[in-house]
Amino acid sequence: MMSLAGGASHGQVGRDLILRARQIAPGALRQPLAKRLTGPAVVTIVVAVVAYCVADLEVLQQLYFGGLDRLERVLSAMFPPNPGINPLGLLQALSVTFAMAIVGTLLGALGALPLGLLSARTVMKNAAIHFVVRRVMDLFRGIPSLVWALILVAAFGLGPFAGVIALALADIPRLGKLFGEALENVDDRPAEALRAAGAGWLQTLRLAVFPQVAPVWLSQCLYFLEQNFRSSAVLGIVGAGGIGFELEERIRIYAFDEVIFIVILFVVSVGVLDWVSERLRARLV
Amino acid sequence: MRSTNESGEASSAAGALPAFEARRRQILRRQRLELLIWTLVGSAVLYASFSLSGIFSTALDSETLDRIAGFIDRMIPDLSASELFASRQTPGSLEAWFYDWRKWTGALFETVQIAIVGTAFGGAIAFCLAGISASNLVRFAPLRFFFRRFFDTCRTVPDLILAMILASAFGLGPLAGVLTIIISTTGSLGKLFSEAIESVDMRPAEAIRAAGGGILAQARFGVVPQVLPNIASYWLLRLELNLSVAAALGIVGAGGIGIELQRAISFTEFDTYLAILLMIVGMIFVIDLASQFIRSRLMGRVSDLPEIGGIAAARPRTGGAPA
Numbered sequence: 001m002m003s004l005a006g007g008a009s010h011g012q013v014g015r016d017l018i019l020r021a022r023q024i025a026p027g028a029l030r031q032p033l034a035k036r037l038t039g040p041a042v043v044t045i046v047v048a049v050v051a052y053c054v055a056d057l058e059v060l061q062q063l064y065f066g067g068l069d070r071l072e073r074v075l076s077a078m079f080p081p082n083p084g085i086n087p088l089g090l091l092q093a094l095s096v097t098f099a100m101a102i103v104g105t106l107l108g109a110l111g112a113l114p115l116g117l118l119s120a121r122t123v124m125k126n127a128a129i130h131f132v133v134r135r136v137m138d139l140f141r142g143i144p145s146l147v148w149a150l151i152l153v154a155a156f157g158l159g160p161f162a163g164v165i166a167l168a169l170a171d172i173p174r175l176g177k178l179f180g181e182a183l184e185n186v187d188d189r190p191a192e193a194l195r196a197a198g199a200g201w202l203q204t205l206r207l208a209v210f211p212q213v214a215p216v217w218l219s220q221c222l223y224f225l226e227q228n229f230r231s232s233a234v235l236g237i238v239g240a241g242g243i244g245f246e247l248e249e250r251i252r253i254y255a256f257d258e259v260i261f262i263v264i265l266f267v268v269s270v271g272v273l274d275w276v277s278e279r280l281r282a283r284l285v
Numbered sequence: 286m287r288s289t290n291e292s293g294e295a296s297s298a299a300g301a302l303p304a305f306e307a308r309r310r311q312i313l314r315r316q317r318l319e320l321l322i323w324t325l326v327g328s329a330v331l332y333a334s335f336s337l338s339g340i341f342s343t344a345l346d347s348e349t350l351d352r353i354a355g356f357i358d359r360m361i362p363d364l365s366a367s368e369l370f371a372s373r374q375t376p377g378s379l380e381a382w383f384y385d386w387r388k389w390t391g392a393l394f395e396t397v398q399i400a401i402v403g404t405a406f407g408g409a410i411a412f413c414l415a416g417i418s419a420s421n422l423v424r425f426a427p428l429r430f431f432f433r434r435f436f437d438t439c440r441t442v443p444d445l446i447l448a449m450i451l452a453s454a455f456g457l458g459p460l461a462g463v464l465t466i467i468i469s470t471t472g473s474l475g476k477l478f479s480e481a482i483e484s485v486d487m488r489p490a491e492a493i494r495a496a497g498g499g500i501l502a503q504a505r506f507g508v509v510p511q512v513l514p515n516i517a518s519y520w521l522l523r524l525e526l527n528l529s530v531a532a533a534l535g536i537v538g539a540g541g542i543g544i545e546l547q548r549a550i551s552f553t554e555f556d557t558y559l560a561i562l563l564m565i566v567g568m569i570f571v572i573d574l575a576s577q578f579i580r581s582r583l584m585g586r587v588s589d590l591p592e593i594g595g596i597a598a599a600r601p602r603t604g605g606a607p608a
Contacts (some may be wrong), residue, residue: 050405053398057540062460074454099337102330142569143562144533146445150550151558155356156349160338234445237537241339244446251449259450267441 074256081264082257090246090262094269097242100160100235101228104167108228109221111172116179123183123205134180137173145170145228149235163240167228178220179213186212219281226270226277233266362556383560389545393568396541399459399534400527403466408520411436411471415478416504421487432475439472444530448539459540466527466534477519478512485511521576528572532565 054060083090118124119133149166156162190208199207236244243266250258335341362382383389417423418432444465451461490507498506535543542565549557 046405050402053402057395057398057402057459057463059402059460059463062455062458070456071451071454074450096337099334102334103338103340106331138573139566139570142529142566142573144529146533146536147546147562147565150536150546151360151555154550154553154555155353161340164338164340230441230443234443237445237449247446248449251453254453256450263442263446266443267438270441271437 077256078260081261083261084258093243093246096160097232098229100163100232100242101225104164105221105225105228107168108171108175111168112175112179115176119180120183137176140173145231146234149240150238153239158239160241163232163235166235167232171224175224179217182213182216215284219284222277222281226274229273360555360559389561389564392542392545393564395459396531399462399541400531403463404470404524404527407467407470408474411474411478415475415482419479419482421483436472436475439468444469445537448534449537452538457538462531462534462539462541470523474519474523478516481512481515518580521580525573525576528569
């Protein structure tokens with residue numbers, strides 16, 4: 001496919017050129033063996049690991065023995081979508097889910113603010129403090145909001161309040177890290193100018209750093225609001241209220257035509273929220 | 286606010302200053318009005334949200350605080366320093382706390398496997414579809430539009446809801462988890478990949494076409510070398526994220542460690558819950574470190590990911606919730 005164009009003589013000249021170039025600079029046209037083998041080796045290892053996992057999980061067997069026709073039955077039960085007997089109740093549940101996302105994001109942002117300040121090298125000069133704060137946030141960042149919700153529902157009882165706290169707890173380390181990074185990325189020159197004019201730590205923060213990071217932080221919060229709307233729908237499954245609760249009920253009784261209606265409703269409202277939030281974020285940054 | 290002052294051009298030089306002042310006052314007034322409106326709308330939304338999410342109706346009295354305190358007390362295991370390394374039968378030892386750690390390690394391993402298989406297949410599907418839906422490779426717009434919407438839909442349906450539906454179809458077990466992660470990964474990586482492919486320099490591919498290369502040769506030698514570092518990096522980041530997703534999926538019965546979490550809660554063994562949680566956190570931490578190491582080794586050439594699709598793309602790991 002990549003042969004040189006032209007007749008036989010032309011090809012001969014090209015080959016001579018390549019031969020001569022090889023003699024002059026052998027390394028330029030031929031990479032060392034180890035380097036050439038890296039790509040295939042990485043691919044082989046990845047394929048082997050994946051193949052081992054597929055075999056060990058026995059997913060193919062599960063798929064083959066009766067999985068597919070059951071999926072077909074579920075899919076055919078989904079159509080046509082059916083709003084059920086109480087469509088207004090669904091809208092109300094959806095608004096509870098949205099409310100949980102808003103309050104959860106707000107509380108998460110409030111909690112993340114001090115952590116972000118402490119974890120930014122530019123604000124917190126003490127290396128030990130920002131190292132510790134960062135590691136602690138790293139540790140907690142992996143815990144999904146659902147895992148928090150599971151235990152908070154056990155503590156606070158069923159209802160959206162547990163979901164709100166779960167969202168906030170999951171957001172604090174994630175937003176804290178983003179807040180800290182935004183703080184580290186600010187232009188240092190306004191702060192220097194203020195310090196030179198004799199401003200204190202708090203004044204520098206308020207007048208030089210904060211105006212730069214505030215729009216970034218706000219846009220990150222909006223992005224988290226979008227994400228939290230998706231997660232809070234899920235929290236209902238473990239009893240934290242909202243649309244997930246309605247969904248869970250219907251999946252449990254195999255009412256898949258109502259399930260698909262709720263899913264479509266949710267997908268559409270997520271699309272609307274994303275669109276609004278994207279426009280707001282574009283105005284901010 | 287942003288419109289230019291057109292009336293100012295007409296006025297003479299002598300009248301410019303008052304006109305400027307008037308215009309400034311007008312702008313300030315509008316800014317204040319906008320701020321007022323935003324504050325009103327914001328506080329109305331906040332008030333509605335607070336009341337809907339039950340903050341007002343949840344009485345945070347001493348009884349609630351007692352309950353939380355008792356709850357935390359039940360979560361923290363009774364360890365005694367003298368018998369920390371004693372056998373499982375001794376109350377107060379570490380092994381009595383992590384009493385089923387062999388089973389939990391197996392379940393954790395299953396979670397890791399689910400994440401790997403889901404991310405691998407999801408990434409492969411996303412890569413193929415992204416090539417088709419990138420505007421610089423395929424000029425046929427309806428196809429692109431279709432795949433874009435397809436990615437959006439895959440991304441939007443929350444993982445757990447998908448997992449519940451799939452688990453009710455396939456029964457409890459890892460298959461539902463794997464399929465869930467394949468679908469959500471296809472959605473999120475498909476968008477990122479097609480944006481990465483759209484941002485490549487098309488000149489190498491053009492050169493290959495000029496030398497007589499077909500469409501496959503153009504893709505293989507002109508496009509793939511440019512996007513490979515980015516794509517591998519996104520893929521690894523997504524693997525990290527999918528690990529925590531897979532850990533949660535088990536809660537609805539889709540295999541892995543989540544089943545054990547659910548079991549601990551339903552038997553109200555809150556100290557066991559904490560033990561399993563610690564194991565999950567440790568696993569994610571270790572894999573994060575390993576993945577960071579691999580990324581810096583493999584992708585040392587690309588210092589930073591390009592800013593694609595805002596914060597979501599630049600830092601998928603910290604995006605947190607299933608994107």
